[in-house]
Amino acid sequence: MYKYDSYDQAMVDARVxxxxxxxxxRLEGHLTEDQFRPLRLMNGLYxxxxxxxxxxxxxxxxxxxxxxRMLGDIADKYDRGYGHFTxxxxxxxxxxxxxxxxDILADxxxxxxxxxxxxxxxxxxxxxxQYAGAVADEIVDPRPYAELLRQWSSFHPEFLALPRKFKIAxxxxxxxxxxxxxxxxxxxLVRNAAGELGAAFYVGGGMGRTPMIAPxxxxxxPLDQLITYSEACLRVYNRHGRRxxxxxxxxxxxxxxxxxxxxxxxxxxxxxxxxxxDIEPPLAELARIKAQFVDPPFAAGLPDAVDRSDPxxxxxxxxxxxxxxxxxxxxxxxxxxxxxxxxxxxxxxxxRLMADLAREYSFDELRVTHAQNIVFPHVRKADLHALWSxxxxxxxxTPNLDQIGDIIACPGLDYCSLANARSIPVAQKISxxxxxxxxxxAIGELKLKISGCINACGHHHAGHIGxxxxxxxxxxxxxxxxxxxxxADCSLGTITxxxxxxxxxxxxxxxxxxxxxxxxxxxxxxxxxxxxIGMAPFKDKIYG
Amino acid sequence: xxxxxxxxxxDEPVADPAVTVDAFGDQTNASAVRLEPGDDAxxxxxxxERLRLVEVNFPVWTDGRGxxxxxxxxxxxxxxxxxxVGDVLIDQLNQMRRCGFDSFAPSHELDAxxxxxxxxxxxxxxxxxxxxxxxxxxxxxxx
Ligand code: SF4
Numbered sequence: 001m002y003k004y005d006s007y008d009q010a011m012v013d014a015r016v017x018x019x020x021x022x023x024x025x026r027l028e029g030h031l032t033e034d035q036f037r038p039l040r041l042m043n044g045l046y047x048x049x050x051x052x053x054x055x056x057x058x059x060x061x062x063x064x065x066x067x068x069r070m071l072g073d074i075a076d077k078y079d080r081g082y083g084h085f086t087x088x089x090x091x092x093x094x095x096x097x098x099x100x101x102x103d104i105l106a107d108x109x110x111x112x113x114x115x116x117x118x119x120x121x122x123x124x125x126x127x128x129x130q131y132a133g134a135v136a137d138e139i140v141d142p143r144p145y146a147e148l149l150r151q152w153s154s155f156h157p158e159f160l161a162l163p164r165k166f167k168i169a170x171x172x173x174x175x176x177x178x179x180x181x182x183x184x185x186x187x188x189l190v191r192n193a194a195g196e197l198g199a200a201f202y203v204g205g206g207m208g209r210t211p212m213i214a215p216x217x218x219x220x221x222p223l224d225q226l227i228t229y230s231e232a233c234l235r236v237y238n239r240h241g242r243r244x245x246x247x248x249x250x251x252x253x254x255x256x257x258x259x260x261x262x263x264x265x266x267x268x269x270x271x272x273x274x275x276x277x278d279i280e281p282p283l284a285e286l287a288r289i290k291a292q293f294v295d296p297p298f299a300a301g302l303p304d305a306v307d308r309s310d311p312x313x314x315x316x317x318x319x320x321x322x323x324x325x326x327x328x329x330x331x332x333x334x335x336x337x338x339x340x341x342x343x344x345x346x347x348x349x350x351x352r353l354m355a356d357l358a359r360e361y362s363f364d365e366l367r368v369t370h371a372q373n374i375v376f377p378h379v380r381k382a383d384l385h386a387l388w389s390x391x392x393x394x395x396x397x398t399p400n401l402d403q404i405g406d407i408i409a410c411p412g413l414d415y416c417s418l419a420n421a422r423s424i425p426v427a428q429k430i431s432x433x434x435x436x437x438x439x440x441x442a443i444g445e446l447k448l449k450i451s452g453c454i455n456a457c458g459h460h461h462a463g464h465i466g467x468x469x470x471x472x473x474x475x476x477x478x479x480x481x482x483x484x485x486x487x488a489d490c491s492l493g494t495i496t497x498x499x500x501x502x503x504x505x506x507x508x509x510x511x512x513x514x515x516x517x518x519x520x521x522x523x524x525x526x527x528x529x530x531x532x533i534g535m536a537p538f539k540d541k542i543y544g
Numbered sequence: 545x546x547x548x549x550x551x552x553x554x555d556e557p558v559a560d561p562a563v564t565v566d567a568f569g570d571q572t573n574a575s576a577v578r579l580e581p582g583d584d585a586x587x588x589x590x591x592x593e594r595l596r597l598v599e600v601n602f603p604v605w606t607d608g609r610g611x612x613x614x615x616x617x618x619x620x621x622x623x624x625x626x627x628x629v630g631d632v633l634i635d636q637l638n639q640m641r642r643c644g645f646d647s648f649a650p651s652h653e654l655d656a657x658x659x660x661x662x663x664x665x666x667x668x669x670x671x672x673x674x675x676x677x678x679x680x681x682x683x684x685x686x687x
Contacts, residue, residue, distance in 0.1 A: 007680045010667045018665055039635055151670045157639035161608025238612045277619055279672045281681035
């Protein structure tokens, strides 16, 4: 894992001091709320329906035990004893007092954490593959490149007042586990014909009210031009992105309106100019960062066999663990989606328990996934039973990874001031319905995602099944979408037709999955069957 | 016209009024120009040798186009005065300075102590922006 040096620490400490000063000026009345709002947003502090919400950055989703423990302590000390893991691989606290916010940031800084640029019209926390460094299909660990970009984007003076928020994801495998092409910039590490490592740039993807899949604008950027190319992409956007309408201000609209060719031409011209400006860190800096992401000391000669005599444990192993690149190890995923629970929520005690278990069983490391779950990336297979037993005892053993109960849901109308409808109760009803009817297992992989409004924080466009909360004449109404995917086979869901009430949408989903169970051919997932037979039979089943 | 409150230059301030980009193209003796957010800073590059003052207007501070305009001019070799005018607030002073601004005429006078603290806020910087400060990566690999 990346460790701060004295420079990194000094920057984060300076940020805490700056925010403390800004908060003081606000509380003393020197800053109006209008002036303060963008400043607190740059530090992840939102005003929600009932209280302030603080969003803490988890760069590329990687956490140490000490950091995880601090997240639990903050939940106890400043919130109501729980935290909410988000679709941006971050954590949010929903009940924060403004006066406490500078102290929380100071506490975070003691474990090399911050809330810098987790909100606002700036470059946000960089996301990446949740299984980076643990699975065999990546060509390199993408996180050092994400860290290089983290430092470049932190307090970048030219890009702190962009037309709109800006999200970057970095991956390094064919299997896209980070929805890379649904980001403002998606970077995929690749090898060129000569075998050299470089980066493919996809620019102009995003969800929200106009979802778009990012086009490839450059197949290969050499590693020693990564920052320069990123800067060129951003400068063209900062100058020409629309500022007349916030719904058209994301880079996807610029790329769409200019056309990919013209946007690319402008980026290439800016890039050629910036290459002479000496803004690129030397490769030695990348090497310095990479050295901190070396593999932990995996033991050799460990057994691969797992004792499956306990059926509950065997089920969890089948559902919630994945193959690891090192023999004798597994990747274990904690589902934060218990039946009837709030997706992504964990109590302070659960967070601290996971911190302790990571120290004991996973080389001190955890990951947050964009599906709002927690990963133990490097667990000895021989330790899986012990790990599972302790998780299970704490209510963290739900065996439903990537199943219909493993729902992504945004906070919705229970917390969010922008929401049209509640997301959490719908998620709870669906998970309860499919636990009760026993169909969850038969259905297998099914990614269900819920957003409480068109802003799409719950990624509904990219769900095999997506639900979008809308306001229909003052009542909450839900549109249903089918056929989205965030993976390498990225696609956007299509609306089935007229919307539903809260219970109606649960019924409609059961009908859709019943049709799938009738129609599927060997090995097909819900998504595959939908792609093969199309929308019409689903419409008939749902509305017929 | 608001007064210049902070200036990081030793030369004499330019007395001429800043003209619009359109007027500047016609008035071949003008030495001061004012850029609005939608203006293309690169259009001034052919005229750098007669330019002594560029004002960059920030009608609202959340419109950050002026930052790119400033860097474009500095990267092209402009060494004259680069002045941020308009909605210039305490918390943007530092990033403006980093993008090459060396004078500031906020529409509302700023608290001098808060401004001094803001200019001195960052012990180091992560990026090379041409403002003369070495990036942290350069310090790390100095020897
Ligand atoms: S999708 Fe809408 S309701 Fe949900 S968190 Fe985002 S803004 Fe709020």
